[in-house]
Amino acid sequence: MATPVNEAHTAFLNGINSWAFSLSALTIWWLCHRRSWPMSVIFSYILATAAFASKRADLNMLRAAGYFFAHFLTLGLVVIVYRLSPFHPLAAFPGPLLFKVADLRLFFSVLQGYRYLEIDAMHKQYGDVVRIGPNKLSWLSLGVQHQFYKGSKSLDKSLSYRVPDRSFIGLFFMEDREEHAVRRSMWAPAFSQNMMDRYWPILWRSVTEFMECVERRVDSRGIIDITSALQHWSFDFNIYFIFGNHSYDSMMVNGDPRKLVETGQEATVQFEALGDVPWLLHILWYLPLPNPMFVLNNFALEMIRKRKSLGTPDPPDLCSYLLGEDGKHEGLNEQELVAETAFAIQAGGDTSAAVLNFGFYHLITNPEAYKKLQAELDEAFPDADSDEITPQKLASLPYLNAVVKEQLRLSTPFGQMPRVIPGDGLVLEGRFVPGGTIVGSPTYAMNVTEKYWSPDPLKFRPERWLPGGLGPGSITDENALSSFQFGPFGCLGKAYAIRELLLMNVRFLLAYDVALAPGYDGEEFVRKVVNMKTTIFRKKLLLQVRKRRR
Numbered sequence: 001m002a003t004p005v006n007e008a009h010t011a012f013l014n015g016i017n018s019w020a021f022s023l024s025a026l027t028i029w030w031l032c033h034r035r036s037w038p039m040s041v042i043f044s045y046i047l048a049t050a051a052f053a054s055k056r057a058d059l060n061m062l063r064a065a066g067y068f069f070a071h072f073l074t075l076g077l078v079v080i081v082y083r084l085s086p087f088h089p090l091a092a093f094p095g096p097l098l099f100k101v102a103d104l105r106l107f108f109s110v111l112q113g114y115r116y117l118e119i120d121a122m123h124k125q126y127g128d129v130v131r132i133g134p135n136k137l138s139w140l141s142l143g144v145q146h147q148f149y150k151g152s153k154s155l156d157k158s159l160s161y162r163v164p165d166r167s168f169i170g171l172f173f174m175e176d177r178e179e180h181a182v183r184r185s186m187w188a189p190a191f192s193q194n195m196m197d198r199y200w201p202i203l204w205r206s207v208t209e210f211m212e213c214v215e216r217r218v219d220s221r222g223i224i225d226i227t228s229a230l231q232h233w234s235f236d237f238n239i240y241f242i243f244g245n246h247s248y249d250s251m252m253v254n255g256d257p258r259k260l261v262e263t264g265q266e267a268t269v270q271f272e273a274l275g276d277v278p279w280l281l282h283i284l285w286y287l288p289l290p291n292p293m294f295v296l297n298n299f300a301l302e303m304i305r306k307r308k309s310l311g312t313p314d315p316p317d318l319c320s321y322l323l324g325e326d327g328k329h330e331g332l333n334e335q336e337l338v339a340e341t342a343f344a345i346q347a348g349g350d351t352s353a354a355v356l357n358f359g360f361y362h363l364i365t366n367p368e369a370y371k372k373l374q375a376e377l378d379e380a381f382p383d384a385d386s387d388e389i390t391p392q393k394l395a396s397l398p399y400l401n402a403v404v405k406e407q408l409r410l411s412t413p414f415g416q417m418p419r420v421i422p423g424d425g426l427v428l429e430g431r432f433v434p435g436g437t438i439v440g441s442p443t444y445a446m447n448v449t450e451k452y453w454s455p456d457p458l459k460f461r462p463e464r465w466l467p468g469g470l471g472p473g474s475i476t477d478e479n480a481l482s483s484f485q486f487g488p489f490g491c492l493g494k495a496y497a498i499r500e501l502l503l504m505n506v507r508f509l510l511a512y513d514v515a516l517a518p519g520y521d522g523e524e525f526v527r528k529v530v531n532m533k534t535t536i537f538r539k540k541l542l543l544q545v546r547k548r549r550r
């Protein structure tokens with residue numbers, strides 16, 4: 001029978017229990033807060049479960065839930081208070097409140113696709129260094145950017161690059177520098193000057209096929225969805241470069257029935273968004289959810305087997321080097337090869353198409369620049385299919401090169417490539433940053449900051465790249481162009497990509513007069529450009545093209 005004494009005793013015990021659960025949360029946070037947040041949750045869960053199990057058998061579920069609630073509420077509150085407190089090692093760095101509180105805020109930015117704009121806006125509001133996560137800084141400075149990324153003393157990649165399953169780990173996902181350097185040295189010969197020259201006729205033919213694709217796809221008014229056409233061209237050329245002259249069904253001819261473009265983008269989004277909350281990636285990875293990375297891997301495996309049965313192509317493809325067919329090293333096994341080539345399909349296919357797509361938009365909507373470029377090209381190449389269109393000649397045309405650099409500057413809306421400050425911390429521009437802090441240089445913000453591009457950093461003005469720039473006092477700091485990133489983890493395909501951009505601009509604009517499709521809302525197109533490392537055009541770019549008669 002319940003007596004007042006018994007009830008008081010029970011209430012006292014319950015009170016003790018709640019406090020004990022809260023206290024356990026505090027202890028766990030104290031032990032774990034500088035190490036791993038997910039670990040502390042797991043520990044606290046185990047501890048709370050053990051405490052619960054040792055309690056009286058008559059404890060009802062509601063009360064038990066109350067204890068857990070007290071436990072996690074305390075843990076959550078302590079974490080939040082600590083992250084906002086002056087005792088946090090990054091307390092001196094300004095940033096928006098919600099970003100300081102939890103990585104989940106940045107995760108949502110990535111998912112929405114406007115992280116690049118948000119980070120840029122934060123820099124405008126808070127200055128050159130912004131705290132964009134509890135343990136993350138974004139640093140808008142050329143000197144610091146080079147410290148992060150350039151040279152042998154550059155920083156290591158953060159945990160964001162770590163995929164849970166070893167069988168997916170290729171060059172891009174390797175954090176270990178030695179392992180990465182060895183693997184990169186296997187890739188590198190495929191990007192040598194010699195190989196680029198040998199691939200020039202293949203690139204040329206591929207762009208010719210693109211023109212034929214345009215002819216097939218334009219409607220009766222000359223309107224074409226250039227976004228898809230460019231994606232299909234870029235994947236076709238890139239797949240050729242990776243797997244050689246195989247019996248692959250060209251996307252320019254057959255479209256994309258396997259949805260490789262979409263799948264590649266989904267895989268990138270998944271990886272990029274969850275990179276800000278690696279613990280969530282590790283949980284989701286093992287749940288029975290559709291994983292776009294498997295789709296890419298299956299395609300890569302199919303292509304590798306076909307490629308092996310066909311033998312080494314001439315010129316050699318990327319696989320030739322990864323298989324060690326040049327006799328310089330031992331080849332990769334099939335699983336490693338799948339990881340490498342699946343990444344290569346996305347790394348080379350998606351990026352060039354995106355820059356061309358957005359880059360054409362910028363050029364076409366700036367008629368003055370477009371006219372100047374056309375004049376330079378018409379003068380240089382009276383015959384649109386001339387043998388005179390060589391890499392050397394392209395490299396010598398000043399306005400063309402200025403246009404391509406300006407396209408790159410404004411058409412790579414990446415967030416940042418996260419790196420980690422080593423053990424004892426570093427002093428950067430006079431400010432101490434503790435070891436373990438995740439840092440990065442914001443690509444888009446670097447490409448459009450007035451510090452390095454002035455005046456009119458947001459405007460498409462190729463003249464800024466020419467001698468004399470935009471006039472006295474104007475600034476164009478070429479070193480700040482961050483589109484390919486730099487250093488040991490930077491883009492291996494940069495020189496290739498630049499050739500693609502140059503040749504595609506030249507041949508497309510020599511062949512056609514191009515404008516936005518009548519009534520097309522260009523501002524909406526720009527508003528719907530989102531980036532989650534991959535640039536996604538939620539509104540396809542529709543152009544009207546007319547064959548030129550010169």
Ligand code: HEM
Nearest residue numbers: 172347348351352355417483484485489490491492493497
């Ligand atoms: C305009 C087109 C391109 C842009 C803007 C671009 C940009 C980038 C960036 C920013 C990175 C560094 C990513 C990071 O650290 O998180 C990267 C890495 C890489 N890119 Fe590109 N890329 C382009 C085209 C290509 C092409 C055509 C290839 C050829 C297959 C390629 C191959 C690679 C590879 C292999 C890496 C990884 C390098 C490593 O981890 O060592 N890229 N790219």
